[in-house]
Amino acid sequence: MDATQKYLFNMLCEIDDICKKYDIEYFIDFGTTLGTIRHEGFIPWDDDIDINMTEANYYKWVEACKKELDGKKRVYSDGRLDRDFPGIFGRYVDAECIRFSSNFAFWRPICGQCIDVFYMMELPGDPVKKQEMIDLYFAYDEYANSSYRHFRYKSKAQMDLYNKFRRWEKFVGKERVLRHLEKKIFNQHYDDCDTYLSCSARKYGPVSYAPKYFYDEVYYADFEDRKFPISAKYAELLNYYYGDDWNIMPKDQKHHSKMSHTGISCADYVSDYMRLLDEKELKKERQKAKHIMVEEGYKVGVHLHNVYGKLSKLVKLKLDKKLKAMGIDDINTLIDETDKAKLDKLEEIFKDYYEKQLQFSVRYWECLLDIGDDYFYAAIFNMLYNRNDFTAASKIMKLYDISGKPKPERLTALWQLVLDSREIKAAMVYKEYDKAEKLIAAAVEKYPCSKEIELYNLEIKTVKQDPSAQTLAEKLIAKYPDNDRIDKAFGDIAYLKGDKETAEKYYAKVKKETADGMILLDIKKKGA
Numbered sequence: 001m002d003a004t005q006k007y008l009f010n011m012l013c014e015i016d017d018i019c020k021k022y023d024i025e026y027f028i029d030f031g032t033t034l035g036t037i038r039h040e041g042f043i044p045w046d047d048d049i050d051i052n053m054t055e056a057n058y059y060k061w062v063e064a065c066k067k068e069l070d071g072k073k074r075v076y077s078d079g080r081l082d083r084d085f086p087g088i089f090g091r092y093v094d095a096e097c098i099r100f101s102s103n104f105a106f107w108r109p110i111c112g113q114c115i116d117v118f119y120m121m122e123l124p125g126d127p128v129k130k131q132e133m134i135d136l137y138f139a140y141d142e143y144a145n146s147s148y149r150h151f152r153y154k155s156k157a158q159m160d161l162y163n164k165f166r167r168w169e170k171f172v173g174k175e176r177v178l179r180h181l182e183k184k185i186f187n188q189h190y191d192d193c194d195t196y197l198s199c200s201a202r203k204y205g206p207v208s209y210a211p212k213y214f215y216d217e218v219y220y221a222d223f224e225d226r227k228f229p230i231s232a233k234y235a236e237l238l239n240y241y242y243g244d245d246w247n248i249m250p251k252d253q254k255h256h257s258k259m260s261h262t263g264i265s266c267a268d269y270v271s272d273y274m275r276l277l278d279e280k281e282l283k284k285e286r287q288k289a290k291h292i293m294v295e296e297g298y299k300v301g302v303h304l305h306n307v308y309g310k311l312s313k314l315v316k317l318k319l320d321k322k323l324k325a326m327g328i329d330d331i332n333t334l335i336d337e338t339d340k341a342k343l344d345k346l347e348e349i350f351k352d353y354y355e356k357q358l359q360f361s362v363r364y365w366e367c368l369l370d371i372g373d374d375y376f377y378a379a380i381f382n383m384l385y386n387r388n389d390f391t392a393a394s395k396i397m398k399l400y401d402i403s404g405k406p407k408p409e410r411l412t413a414l415w416q417l418v419l420d421s422r423e424i425k426a427a428m429v430y431k432e433y434d435k436a437e438k439l440i441a442a443a444v445e446k447y448p449c450s451k452e453i454e455l456y457n458l459e460i461k462t463v464k465q466d467p468s469a470q471t472l473a474e475k476l477i478a479k480y481p482d483n484d485r486i487d488k489a490f491g492d493i494a495y496l497k498g499d500k501e502t503a504e505k506y507y508a509k510v511k512k513e514t515a516d517g518m519i520l521l522d523i524k525k526k527g528a
Contacts, residue, residue, distance in 0.1 A: 002047075008049050011113070015092055021068075022063075023060075024064065026052065027053065027218070027229050028049070028052075029050050029051060031043060033231065036230055036234075037429075039517060040222045041223055041224040050118065052117075052215075053118075054215070058117075062081070065092075074092070078117075080182065080186075083178075086146055088199045089199045090116070091116055094112040096265050097264065098111055099111060111266050111269065120197065121196065122188055123194075135161060136184065136185060138154055139154070139161035139162040140161075140178075142294060194212050195211060217231075218230070236426055244421070244425075249516075308369060311369060315369050315371055319353065334378065337449035344386075354392070356369060357396055368399040368402070368403045373408055380393050380414050381414060383396075384418070397418075423439055424456050433463055436456075440457050443456070455486070473490055482513065490506045491504075507523045510523065
């Protein structure tokens with residue numbers, strides 16, 4: 001841990017002690033869970049900790065903070081406890097220091113180093129009522145705080161609600177509008193609840209809602225040599241939030257804004273600069289700027305959806321042109337997972353399409369390039385059987401579902417490969433090897449040419465010390481040269497045989513070539 005991480009870790013221990021004292025169930029969550037499983041601690045380049053709890057536990061937490069915290073040393077607040085706080089989620093703050101960031105200058109009086117505290121609200125099981133509550137929360141979230149947050153992503157229904165709240169405000173004032181909405185949104189219980197909505201700090205992308213069963217059980221995991229609670233379904237949870245390749249460390253490592261801190265107290269820092277400002281005017285101008293940004297952001301979103309509708313036609317024309325230049329009459333003639341030449345042609349045909357579809361449109365705007373069912377199926381087929389990129393394929397297929405188009409049967413079959421792969425991965429991560437072995441055997445028969453399934457087959461044979469593992473590894477390395485998972489298997493086979501010297505050679509190679517955090521963690525645990 002670096003100095004900031006050590007500081008945050010000590011604050012997390014304080015939270016853990018309070019929760020234990022008052023019997024409050026919580027989870028370390030989001031990127032902190034990712035770090036816990038992939039690194040058994042902080043993501044190395046991260047300087048942030050997130051925790052999450054059910055709404056009932058959250059109210060217990062708020063009351064515990066009132067009893068336990070010395071306001072000169074520690075402060076806890078959220079958008080309901082402090083209307084000046086720019087978020088619905090909460091923050092546990094060290095008031096004896098200042099956390100420096102371009103976004104923190106006016107977050108008074110709690111601008112010290114902090115840990116984000118989220119809480120999970122129940123959503124009704126009925127799809128229509130669920131969407132109504134999501135829309136209401138999105139609009140309330142944007143209306144309640146003075147910072148620009150999610151509106152690049154919001155629907156017309158959410159924007160209409162936001163504008164409705166602003167109109168109400170002119171007659172009754174913002175505080176009365178907020179209180180009315182909060183009675184409708186918070187502390188609600190639904191007998192058919194199957195989903196939690198977590199009050200999220202995300203500026204872009206969808207709000208954090210996830211299946212309720214993810215949080216039915218707690219698992220205590222190692223985080224920097226201390227046990228902390230996480231979701232017992234952490235493999236499924238990480239896949240849900242971060243995609244099928246959550247174990248892979250990104251090439252472009254994403255940082256939060258620099259959040260180093262110093263020993264000046266929040267009170268001293270705030271009083272020093274606020275004497276130079278007109279606070280009332282500042283808030284007024286900030287709110288005005290925020291409304292302008294929301295409106296402009298929404299207009300950009302609408303415009304981009306229109307642009308993508310027109311761009312779809314251009315992309316499809318280019319695909320037609322490529323096919324014609326290759327002398328191919330029907331894209332379906334290239335659908336053959338056993339023919340490398342055909343797969344290479346698919347890659348050449350669709351590489352430009354992938355670049356356009358996987359730009360910002362996936363995360364920020366949910367814009368689908370409608371290229372027709374045949375092209376769409378071929379593009380996803382190539383991603384799964386040639387590129388072996390399950391995460392990107394999943395993102396594009398999600399857009400297909402959001403578009404409301406009925407999913408053809410053969411596309412459903414491709415999606416089943418993704419689902420089967422996820423189930424295998426979860427069983428392997430949980431070390432449920434007997435279950436994984438059965439799942440993999442069925443998948444090998446069902447998807448004999450899937451690279452992902454072939455690699456899982458090698459991994460389970462290695463773990464089970466199957467005598468055929470060595471032969472299978474040699475066969476696969478000839479088929480997929482310089483593959484980190486195969487080289488790791490060679491190392492593991494040698495390690496399990498007691499040949500530490502050979503194992504070390506393979507592990508040294510893997511450590512140079514892999515970005516798989518789970519592989520690196522396993523090698524580290526073996527002392528290599």
